[in-house]
Amino acid sequence: MPLSLTLPLTAASLAYLNAKTGFSNDWALLSAYIAAHISLHRRASQNTLNLFYDLETHALHRTHSQHPFLIYTGKSWSYGEAYGEVLRWAAWLKDVKGVGNGEVVGLCMLNSDTFVWVWFALWSLGATPAFLNYNLRGAPLVHSVRASGARLVLVDEEVTASFAGEVEKELEGVEVVFVGQEVQGEVQGMRGWRERDEKRGGLQIRDLAVLIYTSGTTGLPKPAIVSWQKARVGAALVARWLPLKKDDIFYTAMPLYHSSAAILGLVSCLMAGTTLSLGRRFSHATFWPEVRATKATAIQYVGETCRYLLAGPPSSLDKQHSVRFAFGNGMRPDVWERFQRRFGIDTVAEFYAATEGPGGLFNKSRNAFSRGAVGRNGTIMYPWFALQMVIARLDFETNKLLRDEKTGLCIPAAWDEPGELLFRLDAKDVESKFQGYFRNRDASSSKIVRDVRRKGDAYFSSGDVMRWDREGRWWFCDRIGDTYRWKSENVSTAEVGECLGRHEAVSEANVYGVLVPGHDGRAGCAATLLNGAEEEKSLELSEKVLRSLAEHAMSTLPRYAVPIFLRVTRQMEMTGTNKQQKHILREQGCDPEKVEQVGDKLYWLKGGTYVPFGKKDWDEITAGRVKL
Template sequence: MSSLALGAAAAVLGSKYLSARLGLEHDLIFAKIIGRSLVNIALAVRAGKLNFFYMLEDHARAKSTANKPFILFEDQSYTYAETYDIVLRYGTWLKNRKGVSKGDIVALDYQNSAMFVFLWFGIWSIGARPAFINYQLQGDALAHCMRESTAKLALVDPLVEGNLTSEVREKIPGVDFVTVTRDVEAEVESVEAVRYPDELRKEDNYVGTAILIYTSGTTGLPKAAIISWAKLFIGSGLAAVGTGMRKDDVFYTCMPLYHSSASCLGACGVLTRAATLAIGRKFSTKTFWKEVRATKSTIIQYVGETCRYLTVAPPEIDPVTGENLDKKHCVRVAVGNGLRPDVWDKFKERFGIETIYEIYAATEGTQGLWNVARNSFGKGAVGRFGVFSKAFIKGNSAIVELDDETQMPWRDPETGFCRRVKDGEPGEFLAKLPADDIGKKFQGYFGNKNATSSKIMRDVFKKGDAWFRSGDVLRWDNEGRVFFSDRIGDTFRWKSENVSTEEVAHALGLHPAVQEANVYGVQLPNHDGRAGCAAIAFDTPNLTPELMESLATHARATLPRYAVPLFLRVVKEVGLQTTGTMKHQKHFLRQQSVNPKNVGEDRLFWLNGSRYEPFGEREWTQLDGGRVKL
């Protein structure tokens, strides 16, 4: 080989090494996401086309995309042109028949469907704003969300109409509830589609309200987070760029469209690329891969425990050939948030997924993190950045030390300022806000000044500065990765030590018989702090002494002594303690504690010697009477 060839080879290898060492690939992804988003926002502001309705219109009118499928749902396909026509009809109907005006808020109480998208964009087409209602809500929570939206019109899915009882309706007088029945659809189909002038949709403010999306409300009533047009551009860019989405991609989601993951990242991300959106009505391990295969989806979306439930589900076998269908699909990327480290490799290996694209963000948050991972180095990280992007992120965010007693950022008694933690140490993640105009980055909660103010901290590192509180405990490592440690309020204190529920759940999840572990701290009579408890789903109903001893041995070998759960609550199946967005619900479990009277048919165990043993009324009486010291 010539010296020139050797030199060229060495240069290539050197550049690859340098790129890997500095994380330049991740810097490039960062530059594309941020750069393209900012350019697109600027162009949209200049053209007066911040409203995403214009993207749909452009694709519907372009010869190259007009007849391309935009929505796939339950054996139905709608092209961009067909969707545009339907959207215009619904917009015309809303304006002329229902009196919806520019700037009005219209509540949308709907399951996942093509109709959800038609109504959503129909609302946008006449300059109004949708408020996405969690269709699973009932009673006071549902009435509260309707009131908070200030909507005078609510469009309701016939499948969830039953939640709007007479008692709920009485609590929100003045609202016109329209169930979109087949008769209503026929009425809309008879309407002549009108494309109203641009003035009706004109929006000069890129931080103006695009959508209201509610928080999960796990510890109180849901709050309506304001989703701005700028956030839509950034969120859709985050999804499209990070997945490498192309026009020929099919993006499958059965995550709820009322949540920002499926709507802002998923549907809007697809729209930015003129790709195809495949919608599943709701998540089910029995239908997930069937729908992915049927739609030839190339990108799938997950949230929370989705991947765990898919991984522990039995394989689907072809009834004719007997072939295992786990890897019979076209998927190249799985994108979402909440994929735990103990499930990460199992999911990738079982289903043959090439790339995991984990995103960390909050509906109302101001700073997102992401991790494009094709190998085990990125496993479990919610963020991964190169040397330049890490410097940028760290300049606009901070991880600060927490006060163990108050669970608030610690402040120096002399200066009153907070303190950043070192790489490798956990702390609360804060995002920098423009101190003189917070609304440029954080629009807060609609009509709720107190809740908005509670997320803002002042005088954090210097007088007058402003920062957004995430409520999450994260940590950087020295390789440019960011890891999620816990949610503030979920971390509990036992034996004068802080216990991360996420870390304990990860350790328990590595036991071969554990399918799911939801860890939380419980208050006990005659004891300080909170003791660890794990709601566990096993892969067998036979809770033998050997199994319980094996789990105790495993926990002691993988966790510090103070973090080993003292109690187990055995649940019958996975997924029983999750919200509609597949996130573990801990609030009610904490309230029920380990009193056998509160846990229904679940079985309780406690750590006694070398294994977990049954815990019942007799043991609770001993604990309650102060005759047991843990």
């Protein structure tokens, strides 16, 4: 056969085999994973696990010291300049505040250059930063500080009010320092100090590197232990898997108190020797202008970030940027393709993980095949995923794992069947992969499931409902507790929300189950933000819009999954990382008085359309005269 035919046929065959086996996808992930662990153990053998050494290596390099490390509010710092700032803050923390090796120090700060300098200064002293959520107020804030054991908390001037009044009284004995111009001036007058290596030495890979808190949406926030192993492997894996190149500029406006921006954002950039472009906080008005101004080649998202970017008015500048990929977690399937198309984003690199969790899933998507999936594997990685993870069947009424009556073991879910995602642990040494929550043994133990595949084994409970299909795609369904049961059927809030999110009138939908007097299970309710000027003026919707929404839901969803109630709101309750809040909505339920008290409007499905739902209708239901 002539060469002119052989080469194209060979290329086509290889492309087919790659598509069939997912080889390139698996190899990118596997090679990154192996390289990350090799790097971890090399650092451990060199006694340089502390990530301060990575900054120092770049800063003292003959040429790379001049490479930009951080861009913030139009100013840029090279690795060398960043190192100088870190050492000045280290001198202030040591000499003025007496911070020493092994101490935990709280940081309650918005994104800024100062946040980064203080963070690495603490590491340089052998101390541990505890990242406090600056959105917290009252009891949750007090609890977060106390749970860390910190005697010193550095606070951004913008959140000064949060530490006044009762919080100040409750934190008696804790020194709270507001970092304003006076402190900044004091620090700039300091001569940089590099602590001796022995103050940072002797670390083990599972030792505490940083405390990062859970969101606290269903209770008080818990400080998750992020070990040096977790920080290093997670960041190195992401840096190699994406991959981040030295000339890349990685933009994030996600909060640094969260692991996505801190570990998988900033630390990944540090390990790749690339540049981080940092936004103070997420805002649709500043996101793309900052991306363009800093010539960012990568952007980070969390939760509903991309939906909010889509909600902004179209612009001729939408594709005028240098971004080659978007990286993050929690992008909804109904947003994914529209976001790529509108903003000209070639690749979406989605991941799934929990700050305290022992593993994760990754999906680098350029086409429709894996669009919307939180993870993906091919033939090579299948045995690894099958060994390290299991999706176990759930009783969606009790939210407990189903077990075989004879063996007492969990029952694996079938292909494409929703169940809880569990990660395998070493039954004899659980802490080798899961260090749990700081000084909270009970909470840590509650995340461990025993007797899953065999007697005595141990798994980490993710708390998430997932499904895995035969093509190696992993799909997020819901948080456990978000899936509700209605008409003897399980309803996925994520599936319903995705459906409603595709309607032209809907900007965002947050779906949850509500208790209805005289009815078993929970009825579906969708808190909805709508597009359009008419809806912005009033929550009274036109009959046309209401009927269109009902017809869309009924034609797309199973009958039992169509939301009975529609709650129209002007503002969606969110976490600081752009994830939807549900627990307050569930508590208010479908009682029109409670809903209208906060300024929202309630409708219900009747006669093939949504119509206003008021006190008279509620009384009819509670009296048992109406059956849904």
